[in-house]
Amino acid sequence: MNEWTEKKVLIIGKAYPEPSKKYIETVCTGGITEDGDLVRLYPVPFRYWAQEKRYKVFSLIRVRMQKDASDKRKESYRIDQDSLEIVGHVESWAERMSLIGPVIANSVEELERRYRTDWTSLGLVRIRYDGFEWKWGASDWSLRKRAYMDQFLLFTPRMDLQHIPIKLILRYKCADNPQCRGHSPRLIMWEYLETFRKWTQAGDAQSALDKMKSAIENRFSDQSKEPLALVGTHCRYPVWLLGGLFFPPKQARQSLFDKFR
Numbered sequence: 001m002n003e004w005t006e007k008k009v010l011i012i013g014k015a016y017p018e019p020s021k022k023y024i025e026t027v028c029t030g031g032i033t034e035d036g037d038l039v040r041l042y043p044v045p046f047r048y049w050a051q052e053k054r055y056k057v058f059s060l061i062r063v064r065m066q067k068d069a070s071d072k073r074k075e076s077y078r079i080d081q082d083s084l085e086i087v088g089h090v091e092s093w094a095e096r097m098s099l100i101g102p103v104i105a106n107s108v109e110e111l112e113r114r115y116r117t118d119w120t121s122l123g124l125v126r127i128r129y130d131g132f133e134w135k136w137g138a139s140d141w142s143l144r145k146r147a148y149m150d151q152f153l154l155f156t157p158r159m160d161l162q163h164i165p166i167k168l169i170l171r172y173k174c175a176d177n178p179q180c181r182g183h184s185p186r187l188i189m190w191e192y193l194e195t196f197r198k199w200t201q202a203g204d205a206q207s208a209l210d211k212m213k214s215a216i217e218n219r220f221s222d223q224s225k226e227p228l229a230l231v232g233t234h235c236r237y238p239v240w241l242l243g244g245l246f247f248p249p250k251q252a253r254q255s256l257f258d259k260f261r
Helices: 093-103 108-118 143-148 190-202 205-220 250-259
Strands: 005-014 018-020 024-026 029-033 038-042 059-067 076-079 085-089 122-136 166-174 228-233 240-246
Touching (some): 005 038, 005 093, 005 228, 005 240, 038 059, 093 122, 093 250, 108 122, 108 240, 122 205, 166 205
Antiparallel strands (some): 005 029, 018 024, 029 038, 059 085, 122 166, 228 240
């Protein structure tokens, strides 16, 4: 029987909300525990929480968690929502890398091998940018999922949740694997999809996409940074999705290695 344990977790990724039968909507959240383990936290009806529980990327939280027995992926944990509290926010890249650095994988190919061995389904990899693209007419949420948004729950007023009818795709190669032939995962990060949603409200979708592509290319063009990607598998299929992008300065990696000499 899985036991509940209290952990401190550094938040490193939030996906765009998805409709949920039980929780109206949920947000897939990635983090690293104080023990250095990558975890996926669930359920997270983020927008329906009180403001004091709404963590950001690189917030440090304290929460009771339990391995999700219904999910074979080894990083998947259920949380006691009432126990969650934000205890701080980690601003320094040196401090962030003290947890992130040791869990960086060599490549997505390595993560795929580990998935087949022990259900590893979450990882961080260094990447080289290879392009940004999109696919129009991405399938809408199923009728079943859309019905979740209209279900009746006493004393719970509904918030509008806008579907993003387009797939945003980042093409990259794993920087530490010379044999990497490239990857094109769908981008599910909340901050990027929410930015796209807001930009489309202020103008047409094509202009928003062009603006987003330019912003992403500018971030990757900074040679003083060392891009990292947080990737994780779909809940039902062994398809890797992009849940986070980070741009730590290269000296943060050097200071991390200096620390452990």
